Structure formats: structure tokens, C-alpha cells
Amino acid sequence: MPDGGPLVLDVQNLNTVFATRGGEVHAVNNVSFSLKKGELLGVVGESGSGKSVTMMSLIGLLPSPPAEVRNGKVMFDGRDLLQTDANTLRDIRGARIGFVFQDPMTSLNPVFTVGYQLREPLIRHMGMNKKAANARAVELLDLVGIPDAAQRLKDFPHQFSGGMRQRVMIAIALACDPEVLIADEPTTALDVTIQAQILELVKELRQKLGMAIIWITHDLGVIAGIADRVMVMYGGQVVEQAPVREIFKNPQHPYTKALLQTIPHVSGERSERLQVIEGQPPMLGAAPTACPFRDRCDVSHDRCERENPERVNTGAGHDVACFLAEKESMNA
Amino acid sequence: MLNYTLRRLMFTVPVLLFISFIIFIILDMAPNDPTGNLPMTIPPDVREKIRESLGLGQPLPVRYFKWCVQFFINEPLNIIDKMFDVCTWGCEDRLRVRSWATRSPVVDLIVERMPQTLWVVGMSYVVGIILAVPIGVISAYKQYSWFDQAGTFVSMVGFSVPSFFSGVLVIVIFSVQLGWFPSIYDTTLKVVDWDTFMMQIRQMVMPVMVLALQTTAQISRFMRASMLDNLNMDYVRTARAKGMKETTVLLVHVLRNSLIPVVTVIALGIPAIFGGAIITEAVFKVNGIGQLLIIGIQGADIPLVQTLTFIFAVLIVMFNLIADILYGILDPRIRYD
Ligand SMILES: Nc1ncnc2c1ncn2[C@@H]1O[C@H](COP(=O)(O)OP(=O)(O)OP(=O)(O)O)[C@@H](O)[C@H]1O
């Protein structure tokens, strides 16, 4: 597990706002995190917590309007991606930062062959001719475990199963040997056995290619299996961040604790009912001025109504945005 | 695909026969009468004679059968004779479908009118499509921009202003006021050199403009809607995530998908070209198919109307088939088997 390696990605105070008919939606609020070389960062949080919007903001994938990245910094390779012109950003996207999306059924263009879609980034970024790109495409399909690769390049996406299509998506994202792979719930749309296969594939590819990965998921079980570090998001903010063992052994934020309790235990007695987190996720109509989790929190107090807690360090690489954790760390 | 096409073609035969019969019945029930336009001084018994000489005394099934023989057997044989300069069986006294009003064969009348209609209406369709596709693409990509708003306005005009108004308007502006173009289409003009070619172009400009406005209005709206549907698709985000240029995303990924329904609609619109544009042809005095049909209806020239209507039906059925086949070719997900 890489520790203290150089940073490949450093995000500071990212804010993303959507202008909608019903007013502004503050989907991402002051999000900061970093990614070390070769590290796998797991991102968890319930639906609508801003995971996808955060990652798409990084590389300018959100349509603007309605999206607006208000301020913040995204340092990659010595430059701020938020200040980079569209052309340079396009050279980085797909070449140095790869993206895999949630739904493999709709993420590929239905009217072009898989080979065409694989060759595209190779021709665009690596300056290959069609022949060289084809050879590389065969290699890539082999790499992601699609049998009979040379033949399958001529097939259209609908001729592949969901799991196979996600493998193709991964092959496209990895085509130009990126330094960072962002995988946005890549297994959510797949059934459980296929999910496990894709996970194995990513673990294996990571060993082979050594890129850093951001893995977004709802599934803490998946995180436990592959992540080095975990970032928990709630209401467009990062509420806790720690190495993976820490999160499971010593969760500090009430939301993280609640999230961990929602994991059903397969082994052991089934004494309790399945846990759910009561209440609704927060409205994101304005920049937060209070703790976003206060309404659903068991241990909230009046300060949580007045202020939004900053993230404070409570131990080795572990930081939490909660007043209670703040107090504990001061006592310690 | 070939199998499917053949199966569909086989199915077309009974469909078309049925359509021809329905047309025949409906025309037979029409209240007008071929003697209706004759002077009132002609006594009733003479009228009856005229009717009988036209074959109207016979019962409907017999008349329908005779039309079928004339249209499906005699006319094709006649075409073969003409094309290869031969004389197949019965070429001397073969009965052709003849117009009651002019006594000349209906097919000859149609062949005579076809060039004008194809030049004017067909050209306007081509011009309309060439304008509509880029307008639709840009309007969708820059949704709600001034370009899109202007496009929306022009489409609204194209949809809602009837051609008898826009036709007269352009005549007043470009012929009467500015004197750029002739207001009457001269059918006798033969294109033999550069000058006559330019004259042909000049007399085509106004009717083509009027009709192309309508085509552009419809197709550009359709193109825009189709582009907008596709612009929100996940695969567009994938293409952007791959770092593809915006022009590639738009003109390769999105356009290729958006054209599928548009091409179908364009194919389905082609039969209407052959039908001519009745009102526009009348406004600009183009003696095309549309005008022929109107004359036929007014004169109760039933063989003419029957034959023309049936030819339209054939074209509509054929282009429906062509549209389906095109869909299968353009969209790899569609399988016909
Ligand atoms: N185009 C948009 N316009 C307005 N609001 C948006 C838009 N896209 C996202 N949002 C809002 O941003 C917030 C965060 O959305 P996001 O998709 O990042 O959530 P997520 O954590 O990825 O959820 P999920 O797990 O369901 O994918 C949500 O409240 C959502 O309503």
C-alpha cells in the first residue's frame, strides 16, 4: 500500500453549483482531497451526495450551463485543471485521466463498432494510424479479458453483455495508459457475480499498470476489499476521510457510523432488523451554513445548527468534519 | 435483410390491389359525372349515350377488372414496346387507360407532366433538406441561442403560412417590385444553352423558395429534436471523457445517431414530391402533376384520377418499405429476420 508517495491529484475547496429553474443547487461544497500515485481512493455516500458531480467537475465534464465550478483548485501535473483551456483539458481527458461510468448499457455509442470506439482515443491522443490502433485495441481487449478480441472488435455494443461492455469501457479508459482512473459506480448496474469479476479485473490491472484509481460506490463491502483510503461524502461535502482500516475500525462521524451499521451481516445471528438511516438528505439550495447531517444525527447539539464543522485531523491520515471529533482530538 | 425485403414485397401485392379497389369504389361513389361539364343544351338521352360509350353502363366489378387489365398488363407491355422498339402481343389494338377528357392515354399525360414537377418540387425538397440538416444541428447544439430562436421563428412561418400566400408574396416582391424573376413558369422552355439554362434557373427560384421553406421548416425541427435527444445520451459524455474534439462529438457521434429517424422521415416524404404541389403549381402556373390531378378531379375524369391516385399509393407503399430498410441499414441494433 503506497504511503506518502507523490500526489497525482490535489483538489482544494472545490465548489460546483447548478443553475436550475428552481434556483441554485449547491451540489459540491468545499471538497478537498488528494490522490497519491498508485493509490486507490474509495468514495462512498448516499445517492445525491455529490460523488459524480465532484469527479466530473475535476475534468470539465459537466455541461455549463447549468453547471458552474465556482472556485477551488484541481492540481494535476503542476497545473490547475480548472484554469486550463478547453483544448489542453481535452488532451488530458482520456489520455492521462480515464473515466468509467455507471451504466455500460448506454455509455457506448450504439452505431459504431467497439473497435472504432476503442481506436478513437488512440488515434486522437497517441497519434497512431488505424493499423497500429487496431493492434493496440486487440491488446486492450485481451487485457480486460474479452476472448477472441480481434474478432470482437468488429462487433457493435449491443452484441456484448453488460459485464463485457463494462470491460470495454475499462479498456477505453485505459487505452492511453492514464495516471488516474476515475470509476463512477462501475459495477452498480451489473449483477453480483459480474460485479465480482470486474472488481477482480480492476485489482489485477492496478497491479499490472500501477495507476491511481478513484472508485465511487454505494457498497462499503466493495470498498473494504479494494481501497487504500476512503472518503465519505454527505450533502456535497467530505465528512470523513481515513485509511480503509481506520474507517471500519474507528469511524468518527455519526454519518459514517450509521452507514457502517447499514451493512447487513451475513454471518452471525440475525437479531436486529436491517438498519436504515432515518430522515431525508439535505436540500442543497444554498451554500451550507450548518452541519448538513444535523437533522438526522443522534448526537447533534445547538452548535451544529449555527456552524458548519471544518474537517480536523484526529490521527494518522484520518480527518473528520464533526464538532464531537474536534473536542476529542483537543482532549487527546 | 434480402429475405425480409422479399417477404415485404410479396405482402405489398395484395395490399396494393386492395387499395386500387378501394380507390375505384370511392371514385365511383363520387357525385360528379363526366358529362357534368357539358353544355346544358345536350338532352338527357344523348348524355346517356355518352356515358355508355365511356363504358359506364357496365357493372362496377367489370369496370374494375378492365381497369386492372389495362393498367397492370397493357400499360407495362406498352412501355416494353416503346423501350425496345418491338411489338409484343396485341400491340396494334391494345386498350390503354385513357383520359375521358382528352382521350389520350393517362400514362402519356403523366410522363408529359413529370419533368416540371420533378424540377420544381423535387429540387425544393433537395434544397430544403440541404438547408434543414445544418440548421437543425446548430439549433440543437446552441439551444435557445439567437440562432435557435431565429430558426424557431422561421420554422413557425414555414409551418403556418400557406403557400398561396407566400407564393403571391414572393411574386409581388421579386417579380412585380424588383423584376428579378418571371412570375409565370414557362413549361415550353427548352434548356439548350447557357442562356436558356439561366432562364430555367430564374423561373425555378420562386416556386422552389416557397416549397423549400415548408420542407426546411419541418425537417429542421425534426433534426433539432433528434439531436437534442441524442445530446443528452451517456455515450456523448463518454466521447467527451475520451477527449474527443467537440466537432467530432457533434458531427460524428451525435449526428450519426440523430440522422437515423430523420433519414426515415425524408424517405417517407419523397412520394409527396411526385404528387406535386397542387397550390404552388397553380400559383406559378407550373403545369405539373398536381395541376393534372386538379383538372382530372374537376372534369370527373375518373380513369385519370384513379390512375394517378393509385400511382401515389404505390409510391407511398414503396417508400415505406425503403424507409424501413434504410432504418435497418443505419441502425445496427435493428435486425430483420
Ligand atoms: N444537471 C443537474 N442539474 C441540477 N442538479 C444536479 C444536476 N446534476 C446533479 N445535480 C444535483 O447534484 C447533486 C449531486 O448529484 P450526484 O450525481 O453527484 O450524486 P451522486 O453522489 O453521484 O449520487 P448517485 O450515487 O445516485 O450517483 C444531487 O442533489 C443532484 O440533484
Ligand SMILES: [Mg+2]
Ligand atoms: Mg453518481
